[in-house]
Amino acid sequence: xxxxxxxxxxxxxxxxxxxxxxxxxxxxxxxxxxxxxxxxxxxxxxxxxxxxxxxxxxxxxxxxxxxxxxxxxxxxxxxxxxxxxxxxxxxxxxxxxxxxxxxxxxxxxxxxxxxxxxxxxxxxxxxxxxxxxxxxxxxxxxxxxxxxxxxxxxxxxxxxxxxxxxxxxxxxxxxxxxxxxxxxxxxxxxxxxxxxxxxxxxxxxxxxxxxxxxxxxxxxxxxxxxxxxxxxxxxxxxxxxxxxxxxxxxxxxxxxxxxxxxxxxxxxxxxxxxxxxxxxxxxxxxxxxxxxxxxxxxxxxxxxxxxxxxxxxxxxxxxxxxxxxxxxxxxxxxxxxxxxxxxxxxxxxxxxxxxxxxxxxxxxxxxxxxxxxxxxxxxxxxxxxxxxxxxxxxxxxxxxxxxxxxxxxxxxxxxxxxxxxxxxx
Numbered sequence: 001x002x003x004x005x006x007x008x009x010x011x012x013x014x015x016x017x018x019x020x021x022x023x024x025x026x027x028x029x030x031x032x033x034x035x036x037x038x039x040x041x042x043x044x045x046x047x048x049x050x051x052x053x054x055x056x057x058x059x060x061x062x063x064x065x066x067x068x069x070x071x072x073x074x075x076x077x078x079x080x081x082x083x084x085x086x087x088x089x090x091x092x093x094x095x096x097x098x099x100x101x102x103x104x105x106x107x108x109x110x111x112x113x114x115x116x117x118x119x120x121x122x123x124x125x126x127x128x129x130x131x132x133x134x135x136x137x138x139x140x141x142x143x144x145x146x147x148x149x150x151x152x153x154x155x156x157x158x159x160x161x162x163x164x165x166x167x168x169x170x171x172x173x174x175x176x177x178x179x180x181x182x183x184x185x186x187x188x189x190x191x192x193x194x195x196x197x198x199x200x201x202x203x204x205x206x207x208x209x210x211x212x213x214x215x216x217x218x219x220x221x222x223x224x225x226x227x228x229x230x231x232x233x234x235x236x237x238x239x240x241x242x243x244x245x246x247x248x249x250x251x252x253x254x255x256x257x258x259x260x261x262x263x264x265x266x267x268x269x270x271x272x273x274x275x276x277x278x279x280x281x282x283x284x285x286x287x288x289x290x291x292x293x294x295x296x297x298x299x300x301x302x303x304x305x306x307x308x309x310x311x312x313x314x315x316x317x318x319x320x321x322x323x324x325x326x327x328x329x330x331x332x333x334x335x336x337x338x339x340x341x342x343x344x345x346x347x348x349x350x351x352x353x354x355x356x357x358x359x360x361x362x363x364x365x366x367x368x369x370x371x372x373x374x375x376x377x378x379x380x381x382x383x384x385x386x387x388x389x390x391x392x393x394x395x396x397x398x399x400x401x402x403x404x405x406x407x408x409x410x411x412x413x414x415x416x417x418x419x420x421x422x423x424x425x
Contacts, residue, residue, distance in 0.1 A: 005089065005091055008066065009086060009087035009088070015050050016086075019048065020032065021092050024094075024100060028046065032048050032049060034054045044059045045057065045059075055105050056105070059102070060101060060103070064174055066088050068085075069088045071178070072173050078145045080142060080170065081138060082171070082173065083169060086105040086106055089105065090102040109158050109169055111355045112160045113159055113160075115131055115154040132198060132221070134166040136228045139191075142176075143187050143190070145178070146179045146181050146182055147176055147177070147178050147179075149176050150193065151175040151193065152190050152193050152194035153194070157169065157171060160302060162304040162305055162358075195222060195225055198217075198224060199220075234256065237280070238279065246277060249268065249277070249279055256288075257288050260287065261288055262287070286303070287303060290302065290306040293310055296313070297309075302358075305361055309339070312338070313331055317334075345388075350393060359392065366391060367380070
């Protein structure tokens with residue numbers, strides 16, 4: 001490794017120095033490469049094992065690497081879902097002194113998949129719509145903070161499962177720019193880029209026989225425009241109503257909360273006659289249910305997963321008549337007696353299949369279906385064992401390596417006296 005190597009990072013992992021920076025990225029030895037699915041990129045990208053985690057290394061120019069590193073850090077400070085920038089490495093040379101391209105190093109987002117890997121699993125046709133819906137939510141969040149993406153696409157996004165839906169994360173910020181606010185023209189430009197890119201990506205899948213026959217790529221790509229406009233209007237649009245209908249203020253806030261957004265400020269104006277009220281959200285922040293779950297239990301989950309877990313917590317409170325107890329006390333009890341025993345019961349070799357919150361969500365669905373099929377209450381321990389053996393064991397690993405080895409489930413499931421309340425969940 002050349003002594004002129006330059007590493008820029010907020011916190012430098014010493015293991016970075018052990019990687020073969022004097023070799024072109026395409027020739028790195030196989031023992032350093034992590035077997036992960038990756039999407040299409042205009043630059044060479046490889047996944048590499050580093051310390052206790054995996055990083056993505058992208059070869060690019062020094063200027064673009066530094067710019068993207070800085071942009072990702074700014075987006076993180078704005079609480080935008082994106083990959084974690086680790087370092088920029090410049091002044092690379094071969095052992096013979098020949099210059100090599102600079103690289104951007106980002107941390108691999110665990111349990112995430114590029115859209116092509118999702119389609120390789122032969123999922124149902126509506127998967128296309130769910131992916132586009134997730135991307136629409138991400139684009140709205142980016143536009144709210146003033147970020148013009150300039151290259152909106154499925155390829156520049158990673159997806160994590162979120163209780164039957166997907167959560168989208170920005171991967172490539174190379175073309176992006178932050179402004180104090182975006183004009184309608186800038187937003188429309190991003191939407192048109194998204195529509196064209198998504199149609200092209202799905203047509204490419206269709207040409208390769210990896211898209212269901214009843215999916216129209218153009219209709220799906222148009223869907224992001226419709227979904228974006230609906231969400232943007234709900235989050236930022238004004239609303240007028242008669243003063244006698246002031247209950248609609250709370251209704252608007254509840255609708256936004258149901259979409260997963262919090263309002264930090266709400267502008268309310270009345271006309272001179274005092275008969276009409278006009279309301280408009282001023283600052284909208286995403287992650288309403290995720291923040292509530294984190295505050296109550298310390299569990300970090302995607303928005304829809306958090307919503308499902310909170311519903312389960314509310315059912316627990318109602319089942320044992322604990323509505324008058326302190327909410328945080330009941331939440332701690334639920335986590336200790338219900339959630340944590342389920343997660344501990346998952347065999348170690350299967351823990352990389354899905355995130356804990358996604359496992360719990362799928363378990364609730366699995367138990368409900370068992371109860372319906374067998375017309376009886378299914379104990380939690382029985383549902384967990386059935387879910388592990390018939391569902392989880394046969395899933396592809398989404399944490400790190402594809403197709404990990406699996407073992408036999410022999411671990412007993414800790415069961416409390418309060419388990420049978422869950423038979424109707």
